[in-house]
Amino acid sequence: MGGRVAQISLTAVVLLLGLLLVLQLRSQARPTEISSLSAQDLSTLIETLSDRNRQLRAAVADAREQLREYRVAESQGQSALGVSGEDLRRITAFGGRGAVQGQGIVVTVDGQLDAIAVNDLLNELRNAGAEAIAVDAVRITARSVCVQAPLTLQIDGTMIGKQFMIRAVGDPNGLLAALQRPGGIISQLQLFVSATIDVQQSAQVTIPASHLDLAPRIAKPAA
Amino acid sequence: MADVTRRFSPRRVRVGWALSIAVALGIVGFAGTAQWNGSIERQQFTTSAQQVLAGQVVALEDEQKTLRDQLGTAEKQVQQFQTESAGSQTALAQLNKQLAAARLAAGLTKVTGPGVVIEIADSKVQVPAGENPANYIVLVDDLHDIVTALWASGAEAIAINGERLVSTSSIYGVGASILVNTAFLAPPFRVEAIGPDGLLDRFLGNQAYLGRVAHRIDAFGLEFATQSQGDLRLPAFVGNTRFRWAVPLEGS
Numbered sequence: 001m002g003g004r005v006a007q008i009s010l011t012a013v014v015l016l017l018g019l020l021l022v023l024q025l026r027s028q029a030r031p032t033e034i035s036s037l038s039a040q041d042l043s044t045l046i047e048t049l050s051d052r053n054r055q056l057r058a059a060v061a062d063a064r065e066q067l068r069e070y071r072v073a074e075s076q077g078q079s080a081l082g083v084s085g086e087d088l089r090r091i092t093a094f095g096g097r098g099a100v101q102g103q104g105i106v107v108t109v110d111g112q113l114d115a116i117a118v119n120d121l122l123n124e125l126r127n128a129g130a131e132a133i134a135v136d137a138v139r140i141t142a143r144s145v146c147v148q149a150p151l152t153l154q155i156d157g158t159m160i161g162k163q164f165m166i167r168a169v170g171d172p173n174g175l176l177a178a179l180q181r182p183g184g185i186i187s188q189l190q191l192f193v194s195a196t197i198d199v200q201q202s203a204q205v206t207i208p209a210s211h212l213d214l215a216p217r218i219a220k221p222a223a
Numbered sequence: 224m225a226d227v228t229r230r231f232s233p234r235r236v237r238v239g240w241a242l243s244i245a246v247a248l249g250i251v252g253f254a255g256t257a258q259w260n261g262s263i264e265r266q267q268f269t270t271s272a273q274q275v276l277a278g279q280v281v282a283l284e285d286e287q288k289t290l291r292d293q294l295g296t297a298e299k300q301v302q303q304f305q306t307e308s309a310g311s312q313t314a315l316a317q318l319n320k321q322l323a324a325a326r327l328a329a330g331l332t333k334v335t336g337p338g339v340v341i342e343i344a345d346s347k348v349q350v351p352a353g354e355n356p357a358n359y360i361v362l363v364d365d366l367h368d369i370v371t372a373l374w375a376s377g378a379e380a381i382a383i384n385g386e387r388l389v390s391t392s393s394i395y396g397v398g399a400s401i402l403v404n405t406a407f408l409a410p411p412f413r414v415e416a417i418g419p420d421g422l423l424d425r426f427l428g429n430q431a432y433l434g435r436v437a438h439r440i441d442a443f444g445l446e447f448a449t450q451s452q453g454d455l456r457l458p459a460f461v462g463n464t465r466f467r468w469a470v471p472l473e474g475s
Contacts, residue, residue: 034277034400034407041398042276045407048397049283052405056290059463063297070304084305084318088325091464093471095329096390100469115431119371126393131469142330142381142390145374148431169469207469216379219334219417221327222456 051129093132096141096210100132104169104205105176111162111195115153118146121166124185128178130168132207135160139210156212172201280407287405295461298331330389330460334380336417338455339426341369343436344411344446358443361410363396365436365445366403369414370394372432376425378416380457384408387460404462411446415455423451 037045069083092098107121122140125133133140138155146155153160168175179186179199186197305319326332343366346359366383373381381388386403395402402408416422427433427449440447 034280037273037277037398037400039273039276041400042273042280045397045400045402046276046279046283048395048402049280049287049405049407053283053287053290055463055467056287056294056405058467059465060290060293060297062465063294063301066301067297067304070301074304079312079315080304081312081314081318084315084322087301087305088318088322089471089473090466091322091325091329091331093466093469094390094464095325097325097328099472100466101472102466102469104468116371119367123367123393126391127395131391131466140390142388142392143374143379145371147375171468206472214328215324216327216334216336216417218338218419219327219336219380219457221323222333222335 055129095214096132096139096144097214099139099207099209100169101204101206102131102169103172104130104167104202105172105179106200106202106205107166107168107179108198108200109164109166109195111193111197113153113189113193113195115146115148117189117193118153118155118160121179121185121189122146124178125166125168125170125175128170128175130170130175132169134167134207136164137208139208141210141212141214143214144210156210158211167202167205167207169205169207176201284407291405291461294463298461326459329464330380330387331464333456333459334417335454335456336379337420337451337453338378338380338415338417339373339423340450340452340455341373341414341416341426342411342446342448343369343414343440346444347446348444357399358439359445360399361401361412361445362399362439363394363401365439366394366401366412366414368432368436372426372429373414373416373418373422375432376418376422376429378418378422380417382415382457384413385458387458389460389462389464391463392460404460415457417455417457423449 034042034045066083066087070080073080073083089098093100113121118135122133122135122144135146135155136158138144138158138160140155144156146153146160148154149159176199178184186199189195189197305315305322323332327334343361345361348359350356350359370381370383370388383394383403384406386392386406386408388403392404393402400407400409401412416426430437436445436447439445
């Protein structure tokens with residue numbers, strides 16, 4: 001009898017122990033606690049997350065519209081070629097193997113920027129929602145990084161001179177504001193580098209396709 | 224036989240149980256205290272205004288998870304339509320092959336292959352009085368530099384804490400917190416990259432990009448580890464791939 005009571009007690013203790021350990025591990029899983037951020041950081045985070053959720057909602061609506069088009073084509077006995085062809089153009093352009101055009105901004109740089117500064121500028125444009133970016137004639141893909149070659153900067157094997165243009169398609173107001181905000185990337189760069197950086201909005205920016213074959217050679221599709 | 228009887232005598236069994244329970248209770252007490260203290264400590268940083276804002280952030284993160292699930296489901300259904308139509312016509316089969324290749328190149332497909340894992344986490348060193356605590360945590364620039372060095376070293380696919388990087392991906396810092404794509408990530412950060420042989424050696428030799436983070440690892444004790452792996456699996460990007468401003472050009 002005593003043994004059974006002890007067994008039940010031990011089981012209860014072990015269950016409680018498990019629960020407490022899980023709680024403890026979960027509480028340690030996010031050392032950068034949301035509640036420990038400053039009110040200003042939280043406001044920025046809310047703005048950013050709200051904006052990205054808006055984009056996701058639009059993407060869900062678009063995907064559902066595409067599904068509807070497939071269903072309509074199917075119910076009418078039509079080929080899905082048209083819908084799939086449009087999807088191929090979109091995905092090819094998203095990856096960087098297709099050219100795109102649209103509103104955006106043109107950044108003209110003249111001076112001594114190092115590779116890290118160029119990469120920071122490109123990242124800032126992506127942060128601000130740029131949908132496609134090119135530096136001179138080089139389309140920026142996921143894998144594109146600016147590197148310091150012996151005499152000059154290079155992106156994807158193409159030399160970038162002291163004067164170059166970055167073109168980005170996206171919300172012209174959002175892109176301009178992100179680059180020019182006080183304490184933003186341009187004001188930071190101008191503290192450290194000797195360069196002029198001019199930003200203009202443009203009603204029509206054309207971004208070329210990447211000249212690289214972007215098909216991975218080592219990474220294979222997983223089941 | 225006598226040994227066995229001695230080993231399992233009722234008195235010894237009772238003592239054994241008592242000891243087990245005592246140890247277990249001790250651990251429960253420790254874990255309970257740690258949990259209680261942790262909760263108190265976190266609460267102390269929070270004003271009511273911050274609590275309201277933090278609540279909004281959590282709600283937005285939950286909404287994002289739902290939206291990403293919905294998007295993933297819709298995209299899967301789209302692909303299913305495309306695949307199922309393939310058998311009927313040669314042109315569709317060809318188009319679907321092109322679609323699969325385009326998705327793979329754009330990071331919209333799960334991939335597998337050899338590569339490297341880089342892990343970086345906040346320092347466990349006690350922040351000395353008067354020093355900036357930000358020096359002792361992983362900052363957005365550390366991740367930028369690691370990712371840039373990996374791409375420059377020949378990586379073909381990269382994910383950070385399961386967030387696959389694509390052409391529109393950004394690594395964005397808000398205070399001490401870091402957003403990758405749309406997700407709010409917390410340390411430790413696990414950067415996985417698939418790429419050709421020698422990726423880890425080229426990465427570690429890339430001082431142009433690793434100089435800053437190497438200095439912070441040495442000076443402030445950020446936790447850092449690297450490992451080559453024969454078979455990594457990286458998830459597909461789940462997020463917005465649809466243009467609002469850009470129009471794909473015909474024939475490109």
